[in-house]
Amino acid sequence: MSIFGVLGFVLFGASVVAGSFSSPPAELYSALVAEKIRTTALVPPNPMQYPQYTDRTVGEWLYFSPDTWTTGFFPATLYAMYERAKYCHWEADNVSEWLTLGRQWGSAEIPLETNNTLQHDVGFVSYPFIAELEVDPGNQTAITAVNQFAADLAARFNPTVGCTRSWDTPNPVDFEVIMDNMMNLELFFVSEALTGNRTFVDMAISHANKTMQHHVRPDGSSFHVVEYNATSGDVIARFTAQGYSNSSTWSRGQAWGIYGFANSTAIDAPTVYMHTHIFDYLETSRHMASYFLAHLPDDGVVPWDFNAPLTPPRPADSSAAMVAANGLILLAQQEASLIPSNTTGYSYYIEAAVELLRANIELAWRPSWQSLLANGTVNNPEHNNLTGIVYGDYYFVKAGNELLNMNITAC
Numbered sequence: 001m002s003i004f005g006v007l008g009f010v011l012f013g014a015s016v017v018a019g020s021f022s023s024p025p026a027e028l029y030s031a032l033v034a035e036k037i038r039t040t041a042l043v044p045p046n047p048m049q050y051p052q053y054t055d056r057t058v059g060e061w062l063y064f065s066p067d068t069w070t071t072g073f074f075p076a077t078l079y080a081m082y083e084r085a086k087y088c089h090w091e092a093d094n095v096s097e098w099l100t101l102g103r104q105w106g107s108a109e110i111p112l113e114t115n116n117t118l119q120h121d122v123g124f125v126s127y128p129f130i131a132e133l134e135v136d137p138g139n140q141t142a143i144t145a146v147n148q149f150a151a152d153l154a155a156r157f158n159p160t161v162g163c164t165r166s167w168d169t170p171n172p173v174d175f176e177v178i179m180d181n182m183m184n185l186e187l188f189f190v191s192e193a194l195t196g197n198r199t200f201v202d203m204a205i206s207h208a209n210k211t212m213q214h215h216v217r218p219d220g221s222s223f224h225v226v227e228y229n230a231t232s233g234d235v236i237a238r239f240t241a242q243g244y245s246n247s248s249t250w251s252r253g254q255a256w257g258i259y260g261f262a263n264s265t266a267i268d269a270p271t272v273y274m275h276t277h278i279f280d281y282l283e284t285s286r287h288m289a290s291y292f293l294a295h296l297p298d299d300g301v302v303p304w305d306f307n308a309p310l311t312p313p314r315p316a317d318s319s320a321a322m323v324a325a326n327g328l329i330l331l332a333q334q335e336a337s338l339i340p341s342n343t344t345g346y347s348y349y350i351e352a353a354v355e356l357l358r359a360n361i362e363l364a365w366r367p368s369w370q371s372l373l374a375n376g377t378v379n380n381p382e383h384n385n386l387t388g389i390v391y392g393d394y395y396f397v398k399a400g401n402e403l404l405n406m407n408i409t410a411c
């Protein structure tokens, strides 16, 4: 949960009466979770590289240079394990080891914030620094990194379009924005909290409003990419890059949207800034969640794209399932934070999240692999599927933590 998500829940969630829920899958709290992550963490490559996805047969991590969009997820997982160690009252040495490992892997990203080719993906790589600020709000390295990454993102904002640019294009008039970019907005809000720079908040709100307007279809499904004319701001095309077709719904994009809009609701709430947007974002997240849940197959396993043909079998995407589960949990927290609390909505989204976790972990849990989960799809058009994925594992750990934090379950 973001700094602001925590605030939103703590400030307004007190009136929620803890309910009785289905038990989350036991794998979320298996001893193997800590064991595997620790084993990977204790042998950082030299020079530093970061795990992104695994091979398809034995599940060994493939490592990539720090200047890669997924770099932040493994260090952020280590910080999440530090949080887990505290929730579960593990021994003090063990607690501090997770923090040491998180700091070691996170600080090795430096100086990525001043020299990268990440384009819009600075949001994900900032996660370890945002996590560090939750531990030590005065950590100057983390403050500088967050502010610099936010400045990188702000430099991609076009006021005529009203969005930050996702990908660079051969013709700069073609201004492409992907649904995934909703996940970056937290970076703007965290930086604004550090510096008071309201411009970043205005950019985040503008980006979310445009995405709500142009990416989300009337039935709650979503386009992956919207291309604007950078000069006029007009929408000139809608298409997919990682999905099945231009009119289909790529499941991870849909999951980023559920989470991103629920998180924009969360980060808006404590500042009571642009108050009217809270309900628009909440409603958009609900609508996207509703599409996601209604289009799951009977076994509850998330396909890589909701419209991909069933034959030949659609590869699953356990990472989309984990992102969506976190989006549903965040949505539940927002329902709880309403005044008065929407307890029905809270219970509905918790149950939906637990069921999504159950169905997808049952398929994807791989004790013998280095990753926690298999059955992830990095990029199906490039035939990169059926692997472990570092962000699938990160959102797996995070979902487990949130359920502990909310007293849905215990260690």
Ligand code: GLY
Binding pocket: 180, 242, 252, 378
């Ligand atoms: N943001 C890239 C992806 O979800 O694959």
